[in-house]
Amino acid sequence: MPGNDWDPDDYDDRHGFVHEHGQSVVDLLDPQPGERVLDVGCGTGHLTAEIADSGAEVVGIDASAEMVAQARDAYPDLTFEQADVRSYTADRPFDAVFSNAALHWIPGDDHDAVLSTVADALSETGRFVAEFGGAGNVAAITDALVAELDARGYEVDHPWYFPSIGEYAPRVESHGLELRFSRLFDRPTPLDGGEDGLRNWIGMFGDKFFADVEDDERNAVLSAVEDRLRPTLFDGDTWVADYRRLRFVAGR
16 A cells, blocks of 8 residues: 555564454455455455455455565465555446555545545445554554654654544445444554564554654664553563554445
């Protein structure tokens, strides 16, 4: 998805929790043999493959060329396309659109374009099943990053869109979709890497915070962020990120 410099190998090796937690979203989708499913923000394709294992015909799209290349290498029998969901046009209708841990990378102002794409892609009985960061997601981490960067003279905002149910539901329904299920919930998430887990997480997902920061100062910021968060997010062995997720099902 847009807004980050992705390393697919690092993504798979150190951040496998993304697709592991996404398995329950696939269960909610409940893909059926013969259905056509569009996987938006497919990343390296692991959940796309899970959907395909049901017997569904699935197309995975992602804005990152590196992610799509890795997905094609891992799953050569599946279809992956480099595409931006904001401008994607389906060649024929899908029975379902699926997305896990991707839509928060798209600026809030652009979500009407996303939802327009989804509505246009769905069949008359189609459904949209998605999960992404919700209001308050990783707030402790982002607040610490912004505070430490601000103290050094950098003005930054975090790069993600984390809406509440009350904010997002009307947007979904304004595109002719009926919201049938929604939930905003806490999901504390252990990070791989032991003492380096938080630093690794920021390195994978937080490029935008450090766009104008020199490498030596970056390390100082990361150390200060760790010091701020250690009492609440580190248990002595593992960093636990304060994730909150917005999950929903909508349909025609």
